[in-house]
Amino acid sequence: MADERTRGPASYFPSIEKAYGKPISVWQDLIRQRLPARHMELVAMLKAEHGMGHGHANALVAHTLATGR
Structure with missing residues (x-):
């Protein structure tokens, strides 16, 4: 339980935010549009x-797409 790292696609989120300068929610909204x-x-x-x-x-x-939100 001490090692509860994020796995799967969400594990990329910190590097995506750093590389492209926008929060994940902005990218998700763009995808949903x-x-x-x-x-x-x-x-x-x-x-x-x-x-x-x-x-x-x-x-x-x-x-x-997996979360549907």
Whole structure:
């Protein structure tokens, strides 16, 4: 229990915020605005329009779609 590190896509969130200068909630709102786009369409949008790397974009989209919030 002492080691309760975040796992999965959310483990990328601190580095995403540092690298792109916006809180995760801003990126999630942007993703939700583009729904019902497909997963890879959303990843491509983040990469093309915001210069995000593939891993970061994929993690954001996966987590946002999985939580449904």
